[in-house]
Amino acid sequence: MSSDTVESRSPQDPDEVVQVLPVADRSAVSRAVDAARDAARGWASGSALNRTQALTAAADQLAAQSERFADLMVREVGKPAGEAAGEVARGVGILRYFAQQALDPDGQTYPAPDGASLLMARRYPHGVVGLITPWNFPLAIPLWKAAPALAFGNGVVLKPSPYAIGCALELDNLLDGVLPNGLFSMVAGGAEAGEALVDSVDAVSFTGSVDVGRQVALAATGRHIPVQAEMGGQNASLVLPDADRDAAAASVAAAAMGYAGQKCTATSRVIVVGNPEPFTEALADAVRGLGVGDPGDADTVVGPVITEDARRKVLDAAEKARVDGGSFLTGGRAGDAHGHFVEPTLVTGLSPDAELAREEVFGPIATVLPARDVDEAVEISNGVRYGLVTSVFTRDLDRALELVGRLDTGMLKVNAPTSGVDFHAPFGGEKASSIGPREQGKAARDFYTSTRTITMSPLGA
Ligand code: NAD
Secondary structure, eight states: OOSOEEEEEETTEEEEEEEEEEOOOHHHHHHHHHHHHHHHHHHHHSOHHHHHHHHHHHHHHHHHTHHHHHHHHHHHHOOOHHHHHHHHHHHHHHHHHHHHHTTSOOEEEEOOTTSSSEEEEEEEEOSEEEEEOOSSSTTHHHHHHHHHHHHTTOEEEEEOOGGGHHHHHHHHHHHHTTSOTTSEEEOOOSHHHHHHHHTTOSEEEEESOHHHHHHHHHHHHHTTOOEEEEOOOOEEEEEOTTSOHHHHHHHHHHHHHGGGGOSTTOEEEEEEESOOHHHHHHHHHHHHTSOBSOTTSTTOSBOOOSSHHHHHHHHHHHHHHHHTTOEEEEOOSBOSSSSSOBOOEEEESOOTTSGGGTSOOOSSEEEEEEESSHHHHHHHHHSSSEESEEEEEOSOHHHHHHHHTTSOOSEEEESSOSOOOOTTSOBOOEETTEESSOBSGGGHHHHHEEEEEEEEOOTTO
């Protein structure tokens, strides 16, 4: 270990240090990877039933400690309590789901050309998978990567965000109790620890910002190892004139501002087709009605942003929007409370080319953009470099079906918020939002294993 440390602090009370850990230097990272590689051999060659049992035991233990994990998440990353409890429950679900997938078929057979041989394609684990994760889903993201990696026979080394090391350490402790020694471990640190991990593992799964994801993907490709990177979004909700106005406004407000907009699936652009005024007023009312404040309070929807830098970034984006001709329907200022709070901010009057309508801010700020018709709405929606998730609010099913093929997006929701992830369905985006195969659901096996094609012929054939 190096003598440096990394610490996480509570966003609602930045004087509170939540966790301090030594930074893992290159040799510590490589020791963790070596230990995982040693343990992974027996893990992969042993019974799949063992893997099912271990992941089920992890799910049981997480369920038994859900309150403790949720409280820690509230303190460490400022996630509103209701969402934190939901994330822990989702973590339990992810572990149970992949525990069962360990028993799914692991290959296919094909008719052999000679009629006598056995020709098959079987999936094998890579060895050790490096996971590099952001802070915003400090339990669900490490788990939706680690659970399939482990279920299919890999060892895992996790490099969590420095802002979420407390949650990662608790997860590490929990998994240590149910897995073979060294099979799963975490290394703390920032970019250097992440780079060291990419340099020593057999595959990398990354979630985070576009710039870092691209660097990670380039480094991994340079080593010829499989990589997947899930990155940012500039997600749009298209509101058609026939939409249920109040229901759409409530849904969009929560998707834009919930957890202070710090979800890759948050709504950042609200594209209103036709006369924008009635919907825009309903949306502004819905945003004003959201509970803002202490994330520990049960009725809080919008808590703090993660750091002072993040708060500055949101306020700078608001100021730039003002200079670009935008006006504020709500917010535009820092919150009054101690901690990194920003008022939920809804901006109107911007061109789709304005920076706020093009780049991810990752805070409680969204812009309303009018569109003459559906064609223009599609053009605006597709006119950014991202393509993670898009939602459409309409009662016209034919229209919705037509839009499915026209929107550049990895996920499309109709009459539902852009935010929200289903761990049993493939998850990922188009364009700059993603690199590599999809995560989660049955798609996870594609990334965490590779295919070996095997021919077995009768002796003397
Ligand atoms: P980030 O890119 O700053 O950091 C992500 C991780 O990468 C952290 O663990 C960080 O320490 C590590 N890292 C930083 N530099 C590195 C380097 N050079 N090499 C290797 N690792 C390095 O992202 P963040 O601020 O933690 O998270 C917010 C971002 O994550 C947003 O852009 C958001 O959209 C995105 N996100 C995407 C998804 C998704 O599934 N698409 C989900 C959640 C968050």
